[in-house]
Structures are given as C-alpha cells and as structure tokens.
Amino acid sequence: MYDYCVIGGGIVGVATAREILRRHPDASLLLLEKAGSLGFHQTGHNSGVIHSGIYYEPGSLKxxxxxxxxxxxxxxxxxxxILFDVRGKLLVATNPVEHARMVALYERSKVNGLDVEVIDRAELIRREPAVTGTGALFVPTTGIVDYRRITDVLADSVRAAGGEIKLGVEVVGITESTDGVAIDSLEESWSATQLVVCAGLQADRMARLAGIAVDFQIIPFRGEYYELPEHRSKLVHHLIYPIPDPDLPFLGVHLSPTADGKLTVGPNAVLGLAREKYRKFGFDGRDVWEYLRFRGFYSVARANMRTGMGEMRDSLSKRGYLARCRKYCPELTRGDLLPREAGIRAQAVLRDGTLVHDFMIERTPRSVHVLNAPSPAATSALPIAEMIADKLGQPRRS
Ligand SMILES: Cc1cc2nc3c(=O)[nH]c(=O)nc-3n(C[C@H](O)[C@H](O)[C@H](O)COP(=O)(O)OP(=O)(O)OC[C@H]3O[C@@H](n4cnc5c(N)ncnc54)[C@H](O)[C@@H]3O)c2cc1C
Structure with missing residues (x-):
C-alpha cells in the first residue's frame, strides 16, 4: 500500500509527485506513466512558452x-x-479589428496585474524590422524553456526523495473504496491511500474508469508547426503572436524561438483524428467514434464551422498557412517552412458544446482528478501541483 499514487508522467503529474514528497518526505509514492518516457505527450509537444498570463479571464484559475x-x-x-530565456513577446495587430482587440487585451492585462506596454507601428519596426503591423503589445516577462527538460529534472527530485516512477505502465482499472484506491494495469496491481490522476488527453476516460460521472469529452485538436531553416532562425528576436480572437480557445499561429536556438511557426488548431498519433492523418477509430457520439461535438462544429474549415484548408495547403504568418511577417517564404512534429491538445468540451477554457480539477474522497489542463498548464504546473497537494490528506504514517 503506497501513501500516494500519481497516474500520468506529464509535467503536471511529475510536478505533483514532487510537491507531495516535498510536503511529506516520509511518504511512499508511486508514479505510473504509460509511455516509455516522461513528458511524451502534450508536455513534449508544445511551443515551450512561459506564458505571462495576459489573455486569461480575470479571476480564473488560469x-x-x-x-x-x-x-x-x-x-x-x-x-x-535549465536553459530558459525571457525575451518578451509582441502581440501584433494588423488591421482595425485586431487593433480594437489589442486595446481590450491591454485593459485585461492591467486587471490581471501585468506590466504590458502598447507600442506603435514605428516602434514595432524598430524592435522587429521583419515584422509589420498597426501596433503591438509588448509583454516583457514572456519566456521560453524546454518543458520536457523541466519534467525530467522534477522527476530526478521525485526519485531522490524516494518516489518510484514506472514507465510503460498503462492503468486500465481504478477502484476507490473507503480505505484506499486499487490501481490495475493489465499485468500488475497496486493500492494507495490516495490517488492523483493527471492523464492529459485521457483525462475523461480515466475519470470514467474511476466511476466519476463526467459531463465532458476530450476532443483532440492538432497543433501543427513548421521550423525555419537555420539561416533564418534569427529572423525575429521576440516571440511574435497575432492578436487572438477572444471567442476561440487557441492563440493563433505565432513565431517562437525555442530554448535550443530554433525558430518555429505554429501551431494551428485542426480537429484531430486521434488523441496520441502525431503524424498527419494519424487515425484512431475509438477516439473519433467517441467524439462523433458526443452531442457537444456537433454544437462546437456548428458554432465554429467557418474557422474549422479554414484551419483544415491551411493545414492541407502550405500557401494558406504561410499567408497567416505573412500577415505580420511578410518576408517569410514557402521555402522557410520546414517540417516539424505536431502537438495534440486535449480540449475539454461540455455536453452543451461549451469549450472549457479554465483548468478543471475534481475531488473524490480518496482521489484528485485533473480533468482539464490546457495551455498554459505547462507554465502553471508548479502552482497547479501545490493546489492539488492542498486537496490531499496527510499520509497514513505521519
Ligand atoms: C500544440 C501545443 C502547444 C502548447 N503550448 C504551450 C506553451 O507554449 N506553454 C504552456 O504553458 N502550455 C502549452 N501547451 C499546453 C501544455 O503542453 C499542457 O497544458 C501540459 O503539457 C499538460 O500537462 P499534463 O501533464 O496535464 O499532460 P500530458 O503532458 O499530456 O501528460 C499526461 C500523461 O498521462 C499519461 N497517461 C494517460 N493515460 C494514462 C494511463 N491510463 N496510464 C498511465 N499513464 C497515462 C500520458 O501518457 C501522458 O504522458 C501546449 C499544448 C500543445 C498541445
């Protein structure tokens, strides 16, 4: 019987395991991850941005x-x-509609207590000669890092504190009783006094497996990237973002330097045909069938038909994708867009079609389930871990 078991070796699960052992150094803890390495799914397939929190609804967990x-x-x-770089981000407006949204975003950033600067066209060109727009917001605190590396280092401290991490173990059964929780893979079983589930793209399935009546479905959205050739990797210095449409959950195709010196473009947001298959057209019948059976999917599809078709078109045509980036970085060419692996976002959708924007965490007597941890959950993983640890009880022996 372990004191704690954590399912999921993404950044949220590993950060939570570390936080539990920091608070309870004598506790026993087991972390189970189905992939062969930690941070294999969303944590290892993202933009690597340390978000400052400009976009999010004031008062929200995000x-x-x-x-x-x-x-x-x-x-x-x-x-x-661990290598990180706080370069700052420019959110670039390219037309009057975006300019008005930019002003609204500036107001929101003040409510969120952030230090953000509005700059005009001339100043934008001075700071980023390759970028064009009617103006921009400058967020100086945005940075870049490799979240997989952070996860590996967090895992080192879990192991150093006596925690066990098992890779290549898929949990297929969770049974909660008054004394604890039984956790089963196909080969082995374990029990723990308390369980934390941080299963990312599988959050809804794991909650159902544990008998929680959830009213949402994870719908996979691919985020496809390109990478610029090495000689173009210094084209911009800052992170360059479009002004996001406030009705959509994704931030738009941006130019992002990476911690290892590359410059990436992306990600778009295309309906996925699989939760965990990264190549284009990767298909999983169960994943697709589950969202096709889900009423909320059709409400989302109807409400976002035009945007969705546009995303799909530009995913199939490099020309369309390029046009999005050229809006604010006109000197990009087709030849600049080299292939790079996509990421897949876990987007929670409620039965009535509402896209869940905020983090969502549910507690049962002996478990905590992280049901929705979309971007910026990599940035937020350390305080999310503290929040989860606050919800857990003391270990048996202390
Ligand atoms: C394209 C893209 C760009 C993003 N950009 C950013 C960004 O720039 N900045 C930012 O802060 N956030 C970003 N995010 C979001 C961020 O990556 C995620 O919010 C974060 O990684 C979530 O971490 P997680 O641990 O919850 O999930 P994951 O990293 O997905 O980890 C969940 C783990 O649970 C495991 N698991 C699932 N089921 C089982 C099971 N049955 N048994 C055992 N293990 C199981 C999975 O194998 C997986 O490893 C981005 C996401 C994407 C997809």
Whole structure:
C-alpha cells in the first residue's frame, strides 16, 4: 500500500509527485506513466512558452496560476541550470479589428496585474524590422524553456526523495473504496491511500474508469508547426503572436524561438483524428467514434464551422498557412517552412458544446482528478501541483 499514487508522467503529474514528497518526505509514492518516457505527450509537444498570463479571464484559475507559474518556472529553471530565456513577446495587430482587440487585451492585462506596454507601428519596426503591423503589445516577462527538460529534472527530485516512477505502465482499472484506491494495469496491481490522476488527453476516460460521472469529452485538436531553416532562425528576436480572437480557445499561429536556438511557426488548431498519433492523418477509430457520439461535438462544429474549415484548408495547403504568418511577417517564404512534429491538445468540451477554457480539477474522497489542463498548464504546473497537494490528506504514517 503506497501513501500516494500519481497516474500520468506529464509535467503536471511529475510536478505533483514532487510537491507531495516535498510536503511529506516520509511518504511512499508511486508514479505510473504509460509511455516509455516522461513528458511524451502534450508536455513534449508544445511551443515551450512561459506564458505571462495576459489573455486569461480575470479571476480564473488560469489567470492566477499562470502568473504564479511563470515566476516559479523561471526560478526552478535558474536553480537547476535549465536553459530558459525571457525575451518578451509582441502581440501584433494588423488591421482595425485586431487593433480594437489589442486595446481590450491591454485593459485585461492591467486587471490581471501585468506590466504590458502598447507600442506603435514605428516602434514595432524598430524592435522587429521583419515584422509589420498597426501596433503591438509588448509583454516583457514572456519566456521560453524546454518543458520536457523541466519534467525530467522534477522527476530526478521525485526519485531522490524516494518516489518510484514506472514507465510503460498503462492503468486500465481504478477502484476507490473507503480505505484506499486499487490501481490495475493489465499485468500488475497496486493500492494507495490516495490517488492523483493527471492523464492529459485521457483525462475523461480515466475519470470514467474511476466511476466519476463526467459531463465532458476530450476532443483532440492538432497543433501543427513548421521550423525555419537555420539561416533564418534569427529572423525575429521576440516571440511574435497575432492578436487572438477572444471567442476561440487557441492563440493563433505565432513565431517562437525555442530554448535550443530554433525558430518555429505554429501551431494551428485542426480537429484531430486521434488523441496520441502525431503524424498527419494519424487515425484512431475509438477516439473519433467517441467524439462523433458526443452531442457537444456537433454544437462546437456548428458554432465554429467557418474557422474549422479554414484551419483544415491551411493545414492541407502550405500557401494558406504561410499567408497567416505573412500577415505580420511578410518576408517569410514557402521555402522557410520546414517540417516539424505536431502537438495534440486535449480540449475539454461540455455536453452543451461549451469549450472549457479554465483548468478543471475534481475531488473524490480518496482521489484528485485533473480533468482539464490546457495551455498554459505547462507554465502553471508548479502552482497547479501545490493546489492539488492542498486537496490531499496527510499520509497514513505521519
Ligand atoms: C500544440 C501545443 C502547444 C502548447 N503550448 C504551450 C506553451 O507554449 N506553454 C504552456 O504553458 N502550455 C502549452 N501547451 C499546453 C501544455 O503542453 C499542457 O497544458 C501540459 O503539457 C499538460 O500537462 P499534463 O501533464 O496535464 O499532460 P500530458 O503532458 O499530456 O501528460 C499526461 C500523461 O498521462 C499519461 N497517461 C494517460 N493515460 C494514462 C494511463 N491510463 N496510464 C498511465 N499513464 C497515462 C500520458 O501518457 C501522458 O504522458 C501546449 C499544448 C500543445 C498541445
């Protein structure tokens, strides 16, 4: 019987395991991950941005935890000699509609307590000669890091504190009783006094497996990237983002330097045909069948038909994709877009078609389930872990 079991070796699960052992150094803890390495899914397939929290609804968990998470991530990376770079981000408006949205975003950033600067066209060109727009917001605190590396270092401290991490173990059964929780894979079984589930793209299935009556479905959205050739990797210095459409959950195709010196373009947001298959047209019958049977999917599809078709068209045609980036970086050419592996986002959708924007965490007597941890959950993982640890009880022996 372990004191704690954590399912999911993404950044949220590993950060939670570390936080539990920091608070309860004598506790026994087991972390189970079905992939062969940690951070294999969303944590290892993202933009690597340390978000400052400008976009999020004031008062939401995202607004609070991304602000705290950005600070905590930078401090953790500095303490453990993990490469990170706080270059700042420019959110570029290219037409009057975007300009009006930019002003609204500026107001929101002030409510969220962030230090953001509005700059005009001339100043934008001075700071980024390859970028064009009617103006921009400058967010100085945005940074870049490799979240897989952060996860590996977090895992080192879990192991150093006596936690066990088992890779290649898929949990297929969870049974909660008054004394604890039984956890089964096809080959082995374990029991723990308390369980935490941080299963990312499988969050809804794991909750159902544990007998929680959830009213949402994870719908996979691919985020496809390109990478610029090496000689173009210094084309911009800052992260360059479009002004997002406030009705959509995704931030738009952006130019992002990576911690290892590359410059990437992306991600778009295309309906996925599989939760965990990364190549284009990767298909999983169960994943697709489950969302086709889900009423909320049709409401989302109807409400976002035009945007969705546009995303699909530009996913199939490099020309369309390029046009999105050329809006704010006109000198990009087709030849600049080299292939790079896509990521797949877990987007929780409610039965009535509402896209769940905020983090969602549910508690049962002996478990905590992270049901929705979309972007910026990598940035926010350290304070999310604290929040989860607050919800857990003491270990048996202390
Ligand atoms: C394209 C894209 C770009 C993004 N950009 C950013 C960004 O720039 N900044 C940012 O902060 N966030 C970003 N995000 C979001 C961020 O990556 C995620 O919010 C974060 O990684 C979620 O971490 P997680 O641990 O919850 O999920 P994951 O990293 O998906 O981990 C869940 C783990 O659970 C495991 N698991 C599932 N089921 C089982 C089972 N039955 N048994 C055992 N293990 C199981 C999976 O194998 C997986 O490893 C982006 C996401 C995507 C997809």
């Amino acid at each position: 607004a609070e935890l991304s602000r705290r998470g950005a600070e905590a991530t930078k401090a953790f990376a500095a303490e453990h000699n």
